[in-house]
Amino acid sequence: MLTKKAQKTMPKTDVVVIGLGWTGAIMSKELVDAGLKVVALERGDHRPTSEGAAYPGIADELSHVQRFRLFQRMKNSTVTIRYNDESEAVPYRQLGSFYLGEHVGGCGFHWNGMTWRALPEDLQIRSKYIEKYGEDFIPKESTIQDYPVTYEELEPHFEMFENVCGTSGQAGNLNGKIIEGGNPFESPRANDYPNEPLKTLYSGNIFKNAAKKLGLHPFPIPASNASKPFTNPYGVRLGPCNYCGFCEDFGCYMYSKASPQTTILPALIPDPNFELRTQSEVIKINTNDAKDRATGVTYVDKNGDLVFQPADMVLLCAFQIHNVRLLLVSKIGEPYNPQTGNGVVGKNFAYQYNTSATIYLKEGAINNPFIGAGASGTVIDDFNGLNFDHREGNFIGGAYIAATNTGGRPIAQTHTAPGTPNWGAGWKQGKKEGYQRTISLNAEGSVLSYKDAYIDLDPTYTDRFGIPLARMTFNWHDNEYRQGDYMAKQLTKICEAMENVESFSVQKITGDWDTRNYQSTHITGGAITGDSPKNSVVNKYLQSWDIPNLFIYGASAFPQNLSYNPTGLVGALAYHSAKAIKERYLSNPGPLVK
Amino acid sequence: MKKYDSSRRKFMQISIATSTMLLIPRAGFSQTQNHNEMYVPQFFNQEEWNFICAITDQLIPEDELGGGAIAAGVPEFIDRQMLTDYGTGALFYMSGPYHIDALPTLGYQEQYAPNELYQHAIAQINHYLQQKYQKQFPDLDAETQILVMKELEAGTIPLQGISSSTTFFNLLWKNTQEGFFSDPKYGGNKQMMGWKLLGFPGARADFMDFVDKPGKPYPYGPVNLAGKRG
Ligand SMILES: Cc1cc2nc3c(=O)[nH]c(=O)nc-3n(C[C@H](O)[C@H](O)[C@H](O)COP(=O)(O)OP(=O)(O)OC[C@H]3O[C@@H](n4cnc5c(N)ncnc54)[C@H](O)[C@@H]3O)c2cc1C
Numbered sequence: 023m024l025t026k027k028a029q030k031t032m033p034k035t036d037v038v039v040i041g042l043g044w045t046g047a048i049m050s051k052e053l054v055d056a057g058l059k060v061v062a063l064e065r066g067d068h069r070p071t072s073e074g075a076a077y078p079g080i081a082d083e084l085s086h087v088q089r090f091r092l093f094q095r096m097k098n099s100t101v102t103i104r105y106n107d108e109s110e111a112v113p114y115r116q117l118g119s120f121y122l123g124e125h126v127g128g129c130g131f132h133w134n135g136m137t138w139r140a141l142p143e144d145l146q147i148r149s150k151y152i153e154k155y156g157e158d159f160i161p162k163e164s165t166i167q168d169y170p171v172t173y174e175e176l177e178p179h180f181e182m183f184e185n186v187c188g189t190s191g192q193a194g195n196l197n198g199k200i201i202e203g204g205n206p207f208e209s210p211r212a213n214d215y216p217n218e219p220l221k222t223l224y225s226g227n228i229f230k231n232a233a234k235k236l237g238l239h240p241f242p243i244p245a246s247n248a249s250k251p252f253t254n255p256y257g258v259r260l261g262p263c264n265y266c267g268f269c270e271d272f273g274c275y276m277y278s279k280a281s282p283q284t285t286i287l288p289a290l291i292p293d294p295n296f297e298l299r300t301q302s303e304v305i306k307i308n309t310n311d312a313k314d315r316a317t318g319v320t321y322v323d324k325n326g327d328l329v330f331q332p333a334d335m336v337l338l339c340a341f342q343i344h345n346v347r348l349l350l351v352s353k354i355g356e357p358y359n360p361q362t363g364n365g366v367v368g369k370n371f372a373y374q375y376n377t378s379a380t381i382y383l384k385e386g387a388i389n390n391p392f393i394g395a396g397a398s399g400t401v402i403d404d405f406n407g408l409n410f411d412h413r414e415g416n417f418i419g420g421a422y423i424a425a426t427n428t429g430g431r432p433i434a435q436t437h438t439a440p441g442t443p444n445w446g447a448g449w450k451q452g453k454k455e456g457y458q459r460t461i462s463l464n465a466e467g468s469v470l471s472y473k474d475a476y477i478d479l480d481p482t483y484t485d486r487f488g489i490p491l492a493r494m495t496f497n498w499h500d501n502e503y504r505q506g507d508y509m510a511k512q513l514t515k516i517c518e519a520m521e522n523v524e525s526f527s528v529q530k531i532t533g534d535w536d537t538r539n540y541q542s543t544h545i546t547g548g549a550i551t552g553d554s555p556k557n558s559v560v561n562k563y564l565q566s567w568d569i570p571n572l573f574i575y576g577a578s579a580f581p582q583n584l585s586y587n588p589t590g591l592v593g594a595l596a597y598h599s600a601k602a603i604k605e606r607y608l609s610n611p612g613p614l615v616k
Numbered sequence: 617m618k619k620y621d622s623s624r625r626k627f628m629q630i631s632i633a634t635s636t637m638l639l640i641p642r643a644g645f646s647q648t649q650n651h652n653e654m655y656v657p658q659f660f661n662q663e664e665w666n667f668i669c670a671i672t673d674q675l676i677p678e679d680e681l682g683g684g685a686i687a688a689g690v691p692e693f694i695d696r697q698m699l700t701d702y703g704t705g706a707l708f709y710m711s712g713p714y715h716i717d718a719l720p721t722l723g724y725q726e727q728y729a730p731n732e733l734y735q736h737a738i739a740q741i742n743h744y745l746q747q748k749y750q751k752q753f754p755d756l757d758a759e760t761q762i763l764v765m766k767e768l769e770a771g772t773i774p775l776q777g778i779s780s781s782t783t784f785f786n787l788l789w790k791n792t793q794e795g796f797f798s799d800p801k802y803g804g805n806k807q808m809m810g811w812k813l814l815g816f817p818g819a820r821a822d823f824m825d826f827v828d829k830p831g832k833p834y835p836y837g838p839v840n841l842a843g844k845r846g
């Protein structure tokens with residue numbers, strides 16, 4: 023398929039966008055507004071809110087969560103997974119620890135909406151840790167590196183993304199002034215969030231009181247679930263969230279959760295300079311013989327025909343793992359070699375490491391877990407970034423600890439009371455008790471990058487077109503296990519300080535990465551950003567070092583993983599790039615960093 | 617603050633009492649089996665259907681809290697699922713080579729789609745039980761059924777061509793819970809009994825009026841996707 027000649031060539035366009043999820047929508051809108059002709063190729067279908075998220079059909083857990091209604095058809099394509107270089111990878115046959123999106127809106131249609139700004143030290147991780155703890159504190163096998171862009175440079179772009187999303191939150195640091203009730207550790211913001219925070223729910227209140235008692239600093243999670251009716255900078259209107267409890271894995275029928283559908287597409291799709299082609303799966307980025315210029319992309323259209331779309335600029339917006347795979351199959355850039363450490367494509371693949379607590383409340387507690395929103399919850403940042411002393415726990419990175427309430431859906435979001443048998447007599451009783459009386463805390467932790475964690479092409483398994491699948495080689499390292507020990511201690515203290523608790527248990531990951539149960543879709547790296555072509559695939563504007571008319575968006579750019587959910591930073595990096603393209607690249611199309 | 621101590625738990629005492637009660641072999645499944653007798657399985661043959669009815673009845677038995685898997689229509693739910701894209705494996709990557717002995721943490725690696733896994737597993741389990749007890753699963757007394765289920769769960773019943781009996785047991789248990797708790801339109805959760813058990817309001821999906829009342833009992837019963845109240 024990769025070597026076949028296209029049956030059809032389309033008229034040339036200024037810009038071709040691969041994938042119309044969050045980053046594809048942002049970049050299409052920004053460049054259409056700059057007067058360019060943009061063609062977006064999306065492998066899935068068009069799913070406007072009125073079709074993909076209409077009530078009552080949306081309130082169906084079996085179809086959306088258990089049967090992955092909005093997600094990638096694994097039959098067509100997947101990835102393979104192994105823990106180390108020595109073993110053979112096996113396919114990720116069913117979605118498990120991370121989900122892959124498909125269709126217009128991408129994962130942005132059915133995400134939770136937690137919208138974070140990176141901490142300054144997240145972006146300068148290597149130098150800030152060396153500065154504070156010395157060179158030896160960084161594990162030898164780790165390949166973490168600084169971003170080539172700082173928090174200060176990204177600040178206005180974080181703000182733009184929050185304004186587009188109508189993010190609901192409480193500022194903690196406005197231009198250096200610490201504000202009560204917000205996150206005192208956050209980096210200075212020029213302006214407050216566009217919407218006030220979501221309401222604090224039952225578990226959030228209990229957690230908040232316990233955290234305060236311990237001298238910690240609870241605040242509401244920044245949520246792109248609009249707390250009020252809101253009109254964003256593109257003139258698109260969002261409705262107020264009604265805490266429906268069918269949020270992550272679902273589209274939002276209330277038009278409250280920010281998604282490309284609810285924030286950008288209504289202003290983009292009618293634009294005559296924009297064209298969307300659905301059921302169009304890109305299989306290759308085409309280049310000239312010298313491999314210093316992208317000429318366009320090749321895709322399979324809805325009839326199964328192979329089509330060439332020529333373009334002056336190619337924007338790769340297909341989501342982290344698909345971005346990396348498209349680069350590898352298109353033979354763009356030097357693939358990373360874990361033995362020599364040479365090559366950059368596929369380098370620094372990372373994930374997140376979670377520690378959690380399950381709390382069983384006293385008899386009579388009524389938690390009403392079905393009342394929830396994708397990002398409703400209370401959180402502390404006291405054990406994140408450089409906000410605490412890492413010498414005690416002896417690890418790099420951190421976690422945010424949160425009590426979230428996203429829905430209490432009966433198949434996948436229920437707990438049984440402690441001591442309940444797994445099944446059979448007594449199970450129903452334990453399920454009933456556990457439903458109202460259980461709350462949980464999650465410490466979502468960062469993960470370092472390592473020499474032996476990377477992405478390449480699988481030698482055996484292929485997609486429906488016979489093109490090799492991406493292969494993930496990844497497992498936890500000692501730094502993460504030590505983080506788990508430390509977070510488990512903090513979780514224990516918090517649980518002990520909580521009111522109305524009958525008993526609790528703390529769970530930390532000890533063995534291999536378990537790919538079976540959902541953890542998060544925050545997979546990162548593989549086409550990382552850096553300050554030189556030797557250590558990265560893209561420069562600070564997400565422009566390919568090798569091919570200046572190719573830009574690569576999404577969490578594939580992260581040199582290592584944050585503890586935060588990625589999309590705030592993904593969005594800010596996209597707006598930062600859009601500005602450079604509009605102000606500098608269009609008048610002088612060449613490398614933006616020399 | 618104490619860590620979990622199940623022996624103190626009230627519901628455990630209840631459940632111990634119930635399980636002793638249930639050790640007495642029961643005639644048929646329960647008074648609510650009629651519904652499932654009316655349903656004609658579309659995918660399973662008679663032997664498979666009898667197995668599913670008997671085992672799901674043990675997974676979620678009827679008790680003082682109300683109907684179990686049989687009354688909720690779980691066997692019908694599972695049968696109907698077998699013919700969907702899920703059952704036939706069309707949702708999953710199902711291309712070889714297969715490494716069914718891969719580490720369990722690497723996820724489902726079976727060479728069979730879910731519906732084939734059911735068929736292969738049930739036939740082999742019944743064959744094994746025939747050799748050991750001269751009976752098939754539905755004909756065993758309740759005590760032995762539970763013992764066999766514990767072995768299935770622990771992976772100690774040998775199944776050819778399947779990674780382990782645990783895989784099959786987990787799939788069956790997952791589907792059973794899905795049938796107990798999903799919208800009634802899929803054939804299970806009859807009368808929304810799974811939702812009523814928990815106090816889950818079903819497809820209401822609007823809590824604007826209740827978000828300010830933490831700790832208060834929610835006053836409304838469930839509604840389903842068809843708009844019926846439970
Ligand atoms: C259940 C869930 C919950 C999440 N919750 C949060 C959260 O609370 N906070 C947060 O920050 N992040 C969250 N995320 C992650 C967030 O959704 C992603 O970070 C974000 O959507 C990434 O944007 P993207 O543009 O890189 O990719 P996407 O939004 O996924 O868009 C990629 C698009 O490209 C298309 N595509 C892929 N390959 C091709 C191809 N070859 N040809 C054509 N089209 C192609 C895809 O179909 C898709 O539409 C969550 C994700 C999931 C799945």
Ligand code: SF4
Nearest residue numbers: 247263266269274395
């Ligand atoms: S919880 Fe709120 S934001 Fe989420 S889907 Fe429901 S109404 Fe939309």
